[in-house]
Amino acid sequence: MTDVHIGTDRPTPAEAAAVDGVVDATIGPVVVRRSERLVLGGSARRNERRHLLLPALHALQRTAGWISPGGINHLADVLGVPPAEAYGVATFYDLFVTEDPGHERDVLHVCVDAACQIAGSAEVIAGLAGGGEIVRESPCLGQCERPVAQFLQGRGKADAVPVDIADGGPPAPLVPQAGDPRLRLLSRVGTVDPTELSAYVNSGGYKALAKAFTLGPDGVIDEIDASGLMGRGGAAFPTAVKWRAVAGEAGTKHVVVNADESEPGTFKDRILMENDPFAVIEAATIAGFATGASNGWIYIRGEYPLATERLAAAIDQAREAGFLGERIARSSFTFDLEIRRGAGAYICGEETALFNSLEGFRGEPRQKPPFPTTNGLFHQPTVINNPETLANVLDIVTGGGAAFASVGTEGSTGTKLFCLSGRVAKPGLYEVPFGATLGELLDLAGGAVGHLRAVLLGGAAGSFVGPDQLDLPLTFEGSRAAGLSLGSGVVMAFDAGDDLTAVVTRIAEFFRHESCGQCVPCRVGTIRQHELLAAGGTGWGNGSNGSSVTPVALLDEMDRAMKDASICGLGHTASTAVRSAIDLGLIEGLNP
């Protein structure tokens, strides 16, 4: 019987088994053949299983080392997704290979973004040549505290970070403050076994959920409101406003943990999830309780295998102990969590792009409004927060919103995680109350190494600041007053010997690579920006092609176009770091 969509390529038995395994393990067989005259199932419910596309693509990639046409056809047939669409989704992600690689080896991804770049990623890559693995340059892998970062994409075996699977298991987290009793978010990191629910409970775990049950959903949100908690992903949106909006919606609702931490220089959520996974789970459960959502999802970046593994194990233990599933802790509240792995796409950290990705579409951001609180995951009301934001909820619920608000400043309450990397003595994850200055934070990390030339604040989407800014208070209002953003808490130091022209050019290349291409100004602008920087400020402008427009004026014009006409933050911030570097005179040949 003809069908519009299935081509003639067939899967290998292993590919078919990989896809079927994902489907059978989640929703059961799609088609049940009772007899020659009776078949149950088919494509009718295809929209309800489209979200299995990403896991199925992961299964294919892992099984065969690439996503073959036969594999796509099988997946398309089983999930009822047109193969052209499945192919379009597969090609969206860096970790999926859609052309026959012609080898059967593992692929070693080596980070070439700023922190690793100045730590010598080029030399590391040259040294790995001729080894057992195929080596590929990679955007930031979220291990900036221990450069040069690597990620091993296995063939027929699980993906892994090489240092995590070395003899002796994962190394201790680089949290120099570990054990300090003043820590709130990092209180268990490095001191409590993250693989045991009992250890979590013995260290105060699940007290917050119990308290939440006594406060009731409105009570929880009132405490969050009183705490002044704002989102830690960069946009600093009041968490209580989000939660209250979702609580006021009817029908099926979702809690999504945005663990697609991909901002170059950021590794805070990774360390949190690897070392205190139950805290993220408990906080997500409270979010579900407060907003009346029963469906929880953790969308975690594909390059975080250890965090994924620990979260998965923690979810299993929590479910077994009755902390997830139906009637949690003998209450009437039902909530469960499912993990979805990303596959190498910075843009999927944008909340609406994440929804699309999780639903099995290309991870392209959606127009807002409508906002996630009404039209989030599966276009249903959704709370979406990152792990750090959620981790704050535990303290707020247990100790009260007012107590939380007493820490930090009036406009920025509580503590903040900062990811220190680059030229500092003790790179790692730090927790300080809002209000500490940039200089104090650097001192906490043992001070700058060498002669401090600049600090990248907030990540690739943030700004460079000079050594004259060490008094900058690290608060939302303080950074805003200085025309800056704390972003995701990146503090990356560079010394006078670092090739900042190369660093900034690489940042431009990063955006060129990560632009989803949906909005033309961003798609074209990020390319032109990178071309201009890669050419050393020549080629475009500078009068060399007869134009009297200076390269900086040209960059500014592209920046305006991207800010005006891109629908998401990527286009809005793709020029910010570049422009700030020019202002500081960090780029050779480009002056303000």
Place this chain on the structure above:
Amino acid sequence: MFGAGGGTSSYEEIHEADVILLWGSNAREAHPIFFHHLMKGLDNGARMYCVDPRRTASAKFADVWLGLSVGTDIALANAVGRHIIANGWHDRDFIAHSTTGFDTYAAVVEPYTLDRAESITGVPASAIAELAEAYATAGKAQILWTLGITEHHNAVDNVVALCNLALLTGHVGRWGSGLVPLRGQNNVQGGGDMGALPDRLPGFQDVADPAARARFEAAWGAPVPPEPGLHLTLMFEAMETGALRAVYCIGENPADSEPDVAHARKLLTDLDLLVVQDIVLTRTAELADVVLPASVAWAEAEGTVTSSERRVQRVRAAVPPPSGARDDIEILADLANRLDGGWGKPTAEDLWEELRSLSPVHRGMTWSRLEAAGGLQWPCPTEDHPGSPFLHGWLWADDLDGRDPAPFSPVEHAGPAEELTDAFPLRLTTGRALDSFNTGVQSGGLDSPIRYGDALDVSPADATQLGIGDGERVRVVSPRGAVEMAVRVQAELPTGLTFTTFHFPELVDVNVLTNDAWDKRSGTAEFKAASIRIEKLDEVEVEVEAEGPVAARKPA
């Protein structure tokens, strides 16, 4: 049904249905636009049960596919009805208020137990029971069907068996529930609207109704015969007896599409006069004495079309027809003028105004309203009437709007006219493919990457038993004739069933095989059920000079 010639429901109602029975229809390929509406319903959560001998592309979208034996639809429908009654799921209030003949119906379906239905249809009893419960207990349920129901010798009985289920459960005459025969061709509904039916005047008015006839006679200034005319099948019988000697054929290609087509071609050739008006030179036109080249109704002509949901919409000429081709209205008016009809030069709007003046269901649809509203659904009796999304709302009115209640029409299972025999042990059924349209007149000239070709689908078990392989050319023989075609082994096909399309008459004359037994009431032949056998072709190696060995084939 219940006297009206159209589907009861709007597309939008399909979007909102809770349960959809897709019965004898491969809409995904044959009615792809309608199927989009159906998919919206599925996406909104509707459960679909597909009743079809084949697990078609449409059936793959069903929650449950029930693969009944060809021609056993009534047995299945009656068993569904019996099971509904036995469980008390029928709508007693609706039945008492709006229908007649329930007791007789209940008595007739009583012998159709689930077990008996299973033995007749081949569908497991449990699946029949599940379908019955789902349909009867749904808030909103739709029954959709096409030629799998109507291309049988007992087509009307098949339709009535489905209508009985709607009456039994009250799934008709209200928003969301209904009975929808999908229309096979663009504007086939519009043809019915305009009276292109042997027993109907425009607006589905009965030619036997003297009052209706009188209105038309007054408007036309000519007597209207009270007897129904001939439908296509009767016309061929009349050609056979010599009663019909001249045929004026507009936009139809019977020389390819009729069952037992070799015989049909001979009858067409033997006519005293055959006039064919068409947009291309069809095989029928090749046999004609006079060919009148017509413009394309889509894009080259002004007028209206009516969709499956009874929505009359304006169509407009976007480009002039090629030189020599003329608008259908122009051709017909010219002909009438030469026959001293004095029609003048009517425009599409003139004709519409005439229709409006004579057809109560269209009366409220002024030309300007059609333009402004982007289409209106009949019945639309007055100019302030918004049109009717669904039919038969009167069934739910306290006084039934003064009408008689709708009668149950009990029917008995009767199987295909042509039973399988030792000489012809396989069932052949025919259907359509997505990228082809009817006899290929309009689609055959276009390339398609999914062209079906002239293949005969055979189940793996039958292929093994006959010792034939995928792609092998075979001789297919029915009691009426034989053709050569390639076999395609089709894993989804039940044992004993074969299938092919009729889109490629230039490659293989499938309708040489099909049965011209037909339903006296609908005029439709039993394209869906012929009996055949498959013969292997002998292959012998012969030397052909300069080209090496090739396989030469001769019939066994």
